[in-house]
Amino acid sequence: MRKLERLSERQQNILRFMDRYVAANGFPPTIREIGEATEINSTSVVNYNLNKLVKLGYLIRTATKSRGLRLVKPMSDRPVRAGSALTVELRGLIVAGDPVESFTDTNEDPVEVVPSMLGGYDPSEVFAVRVKGDSMIDAMIQDGDVVILKRVDTARSGEMVAVWLESTGETTLKYLFHEEGGKIRLQPAHPTMEPRYVNARECRVQGRVLSVIRVVK
Amino acid sequence: MRKLERLSERQQNILRFMDRYVAANGFPPTIREIGEATEINSTSVVNYNLNKLVKLGYLIRTATKSRGLRLVKPMSDRPVRAGSALTVELRGLIVAGDPVESFTDTNEDPVEVVPSMLGGYDPSEVFAVRVKGDSMIDAMIQDGDVVILKRVDTARSGEMVAVWLESTGETTLKYLFHEEGGKIRLQPAHPTMEPRYVNARECRVQGRVLSVIRVVK
DNA sequence: TTGACAACCGAACGAGTGTTCTTTATACTC
DNA sequence: GAGTATAAAGAACACTCGTTCGGTTGTCAA
Incomplete structure (x- = not known):
């Protein structure tokens, strides 16, 4: 288990939202979408916190690319296998x-x-x-x-x-x-x-x- | 295995590139990146073929969103299960x-x-x-x-x-x-x-x- | 008090990016 | 031949989106 205690409220929210978003959409969110979801009004603050998360090893960023964002270890590697459908x-x-x-x-x-x-x-x-x-x-x-x-x-x-x-x-x-x-x-x-x-x-x-x-x- | 025979050369190339790109980057490519990789000079032609692939059930697109593209069944998660489930x-x-x-x-x-x-x-x-x-x-x-x-x-x-x-x-x-x-x-x-x-x-x-x-x- | 720093906001810039329009060419049907 | 559908190209447009910059607030040590 990873320590989440060092992360601020906002940084934890960002990671959680990222995880949900990628699982639901198949691609990462934009800075503005993250801001909206985590109630951060300024894109620069989102950017600021994203860079923090990169430095702490939670994220990988591809500079200048839109949605160039990826979780190092998606939480959604959950025990329950999501993604399988059965036929009846x-x-x-x-x-x-x-x-x-x-x-x-x-x-x-x-x-x-x-x-x-x-x-x-x-x-x-x-x-x-x-x-x-x-x-x-x-x-x-x-x-x-x-x-x-x-x-x-x-x-x-x-x-x-x-x-x-x-x-x-x-x-x-x-x-x-x-x-x-x-x-x-x-x-x-x-x-x-x-x-x-x-x-x-x-x-x-x-x-x-x-x-x-x-x-x- | 799905029939790939109905797809044109270009459409097959697009699917293959998509799969590789997502595996490598964690997010889908843009229209222009697809065009470059598959040697299609016009973004509108990429767009045209993407819409074709959606209609044929190979892709899901999210309109107006950058990189709003996703393979219905990534080739990379091989052992074919019944089908894929999505989360809402x-x-x-x-x-x-x-x-x-x-x-x-x-x-x-x-x-x-x-x-x-x-x-x-x-x-x-x-x-x-x-x-x-x-x-x-x-x-x-x-x-x-x-x-x-x-x-x-x-x-x-x-x-x-x-x-x-x-x-x-x-x-x-x-x-x-x-x-x-x-x-x-x-x-x-x-x-x-x-x-x-x-x-x-x-x-x-x-x-x-x-x-x-x-x-x- | 002063200075340094972390965290934050708002605005603007410019490159990135999906969409649309016009035009061309080919193949098929009536 | 006329009409229609498919495939493709190039250009232009408008919105998206990462980045940057100036400014504010609060905390803490010197």
Whole structure:
């Protein structure tokens, strides 16, 4: 670990901002962008502090070149590997009326996601469906949304799951709660909507919702 | 391995040079530096080919920024993974009552996303907000959702935007339509909810919604 | 008090840099 | 042949951006 104690508040801010900026943009910031982010009003003061940081060994500068700035050791060599995307199989379209498993493979590409959207599970334990139509509005899910699910056949109270209801022959996404007497309460995500009570035997859990992705337009 | 056959000699040279340059310097080259290295005499021709490469998905450009150039997949980080994830700055919490710009930096980590969620834009042109509370339910967005927005201050009809309404002092996410007489219709995403009509002057567009991410629980 | 020095501000200069415009040439389609 | 799209060149423009310079403030030792 490097000592940050010798650096002034501003110099620490500059290093932190540099790190974030490079990670986000792929190129270093300008003097003025640094000034704006760290609330330094004068470009010369930023310049002054940058030269300080060079002398202290935190930065390398390429004189006269715009954005000619580079961290000696980016903090973003963090343990969690940023930058990797995973692919999840897109199982098909979900439409009220069909159990999830019966979906035929569509020709859609697999979905690219980031590890945090899988709740730590391996892509192989997980599948994705694209919702078709507005039948899931009470689950706050609209036409075109992609839902990432973990393959499970049971659920604990409070989890959001995809269930297929034998009686009505439909698939819905609801919060599931176990009630007394083998009853199950299915609670829509939409707060003003009423829950629904069904028999435990007639509802087949298809998967637990891990995340929802909506790409507009 | 990606097909390089579709690229012209010059375009291949540009990509190769880019890769070498970034590895060596830590920041991308300028148009003129590219031209010199690849023996292209005119900056406009470099510019022309860069735009081609963007369209073909090899590069991401940040307009008007010097060295605002980045390889989609640097050849140097070989062992090819599924794809690359990008990071977007998380600007803060959105709460009804504050314009987006006033958000102070939270200490939350930047959001990791996949390129398709940015609609082709560079991460720097884009920001993310975490929605707090249930005030956006009519936009089909719930507590905890992360909304990815492109920084814009005007919108075309039919786009979903974040607007700050001066009169009521609130921020909402709505589909925006320009009506006759300088009026603007703000249409909720939820199909059963009524639109709202406001004066063009009193609504400030903060950003266009690109995507929504919901991680359950 | 004086002088030295670190830290800072504001403004201006000039080179760096992305963009745009006009023009030319070639290849393809209708 | 006319019209359109691609590829390229050169020049000009306007903004970006690193650099420099004069001036201010505060601290500390002599």
